[in-house]
Amino acid sequence: MTITELAESVQRTHSAMSQKVAAMRAAGWVRTTTGVDARTKRVALTAKAQRVAWRLAAEWRATEAALTELEAEVPxxxxxxxxxxxxxxxxxxxxxxxxxxxxxxxxxxx
Structure with a gap:
């Protein structure tokens, strides 16, 4: 996805997402490439990030399930x-x- 697409998908500004992507790139979680024009950057997970993505997805599913369970217990x-x-x-x-x-x-x- 591009930085703009990522920002829109999580309802954040382009500037905020650009800062997050820069931090994630510095940490080795994503890589960026030039998009269709020089103003656009495409963002992709690195191999390091892909190795842990399945664990993060499992954690998200567990969190959602726990929230559903908790909500069933309270009015x-x-x-x-x-x-x-x-x-x-x-x-x-x-x-x-x-x-x-x-x-x-x-x-x-x-």
Whole structure:
């Protein structure tokens, strides 16, 4: 995939993905090649990454299964908690909430 395709697939900016790819390339996990034009880079796993990819996929499957099992045990699914928290944080950031609490705390005042 190209860096742009990777960024879109995980809903991140091109810049953020480019930084991640550079770090992964430095660590030996991916290699990059020039794409259809000089502005495009294609990213591929190295042999080192391919040797561990099956373990990462197994870990992901186990995580998903454990989450499904956990959600069956509680009346309020974690996936719903995450969506509700995301919506609340879009309305007012965690930073703003902390800043407001500190503004009301006399111990925080100079």
């Amino acid at each position: 309020y699914p974690l996936s719903r908690v995450v969506r509700d928290l995301e919506a609340a944080l879009r309305r007012r950031s965690f930073h703003d909430r902390i800043a407001d609490q500190l503004a009301r705390d006399p111990a925080w005042q100079p």
